[in-house]
Amino acid sequence: MNTQQLLKKLTKQLDALREEVIIHDKNLNPWQKKLLQDTERFNNELFIQHGAILFPCITQIHSNICQLEKLIKLKVTKQAIELSCAKIEDRFTAVKRAINSTTTNINIVKQQKANARARYARKSEQAHAETEFDWIASSVMQNSHAIYEELNKHFNWARKIEQKIAKMESNLENCHSTDKIKLQNDILLMHRRLGKCRQAIRYIEDRIQTIERPYQSNNR
Incomplete structure (x- = not known):
């Protein structure tokens, strides 16, 4: 070519x-x-x-x-x-x-x-949680015994809220129509409380891991 x-x-x-x-x-x-x-x-x-x-x-x-x-x-x-x-x-x-x-x-x-x-959403959620649960950090986070007591307390609260929700949902089936809306709103409110309680549990568990990690590293 x-x-x-x-x-x-x-x-x-x-x-x-x-x-x-x-x-x-x-x-x-x-x-x-x-x-x-x-x-x-x-x-x-x-x-x-x-x-x-x-x-x-x-x-x-x-x-x-x-x-x-x-x-x-x-x-x-x-x-x-x-x-x-x-x-x-x-x-x-x-x-x-x-x-x-x-x-x-x-x-x-x-x-x-x-x-x-x-x-970004996870960081924002974590920052929000840390701010929201500062009262836990200030009162129990420096005491390993107290932090486990706090965790157990929140587990008990979550279990009681779950039981209450189950009972309210059972009552909803037999509830009069005029009371149904109020009961539904009450159930929604309890779900929100349960959500907050579970967030606190995750927050405390994260703090326990942070506290125990140096100890675990030293014992390897």
Whole structure:
């Protein structure tokens, strides 16, 4: 294949890839573009490009082909031309791979953001719990005997609340319609109390683990 045929082949490849990229970019919705706006899709040696839109890559490949044409006119060595062609082919391959992986990249970023939100929610919940149960920390957390007594006390409270809920739900079946709404609200209130009690139990258990961890490490 002579140099003119080579340039014609690369230009034809670029035209076909341009059509694919135009369709790809057109099918992206604003949310997807925003999601990938800070994502690097390529190695910096291949393209200078960020985000979901791939058309800037077409412009850069076009510049590469123009540079190759100049090299041919300067009658550089065959090895230099082959090296330039190899780099252009690498860019073609990279863009095709990026077109096929856009959906995967979107799902990865979505999962990363969801994980970040979940971590933030857990930290917020933990911070809230620590603030809410400060009275436990201030009164019993420095005394290993007292902390287990507090844990047992909350387990007993939780069991009594569960029994009370079960009784109220049993009464609900035979309750007069005029009293049913009030009883349902009372059951809901008891469930909230049970939830708070279980949160306190988890808080105390976490603190027990924190206290006992250094002791366990020293006895290994």
